[in-house]
Amino acid sequence: DTEVTQTPKHLVMGMTNKKSLKCEQHMGHRAMYWYKQKAKKPPELMFVYSYEKLSINESVPSRFSPECPNSSLLNLHLHALQPEDSALYLCASSQGFEQYFGPGTRLTVT
Amino acid sequence: GEDVEQSLFLSVREGDSSVINCTYTDSSSTYLYWYKQEPGAGLQLLTYIFSNMDMKQDQRLTVLLNKKDKHLSLRIADTQTGDSAIYFCAGNSGNTPLVFGKGTRLSVIA
Numbered sequence: 239d240t241e242v243t244q245t246p247k248h249l250v251m252g253m254t255n256k257k258s259l260k261c262e263q264h265m266g267h268r269a270m271y272w273y274k275q276k277a278k279k280p281p282e283l284m285f286v287y288s289y290e291k292l293s294i295n296e297s298v299p300s301r302f303s304p305e306c307p308n309s310s311l312l313n314l315h316l317h318a319l320q321p322e323d324s325a326l327y328l329c330a331s332s333q334g335f336e337q338y339f340g341p342g343t344r345l346t347v348t
Numbered sequence: 349g350e351d352v353e354q355s356l357f358l359s360v361r362e363g364d365s366s367v368i369n370c371t372y373t374d375s376s377s378t379y380l381y382w383y384k385q386e387p388g389a390g391l392q393l394l395t396y397i398f399s400n401m402d403m404k405q406d407q408r409l410t411v412l413l414n415k416k417d418k419h420l421s422l423r424i425a426d427t428q429t430g431d432s433a434i435y436f437c438a439g440n441s442g443n444t445p446l447v448f449g450k451g452t453r454l455s456v457i458a
Contacts, residue, residue: 280436280448328390335379337446339391
């Protein structure tokens with residue numbers, strides 16, 4: 239099983255809302271990632287968690303707040319987003335070199 | 349840092365072979381990957397190759413690596429309409445973040 243699940247599939251939120259994206263994997267992977275992907279562009283790395291600790295933050299604005307409650311779960315808390323934050327948000331996990339991606343959450347900020 | 353280049357578009361007839369090319373700058377990339385992304389979906393890991401290999405074959409997929417020229421290619425034999433997607437090459441060294449190319453949009457004409 240190489241499945242990474244993400245919820246919700248689609249999310250529409252206003253600029254004053256607070257929402258969370260969720261990611262889950264049960265492969266025992268100890269590294270988990272958040273990527274942002276704009277249309278017709280490659281994914282851009284946002285955050286990396288290794289053994290439940292934040293190891294990489296690619297200068298992401300503080301309106302995005304990651305959380306890793308346990309080794310299987312990864313959240314991305316969203317607050318006061320801007321319309322330009324609308325994108326596909328992808329979660330991935332790895333143990334070793336292969337990264338497996340979830341289906342993504344399509345976020346629209348109005 | 350690593351830079352990965354891909355041609356943006358490729359159009360082939362159903363049943364023909366497709367060859368998607370990628371060049372990279374960082375010779376320290378230990379692992380090189382091909383991901384497939386269908387519209388509105390996440391990234392699917394298709395195959396990977398270690399930097400000490402020249403070729404890897406997996407059913408209809410053949411990956412060739414020319415380390416001297418820093419050139420990676422993905423050949424899809426007997427291309428089908430279901431192969432229409434964006435293909436990303438990517439590289440890293442173990443648990444380091446993936447560096448993606450810009451993606452090649454493959455269109456298969458029936």
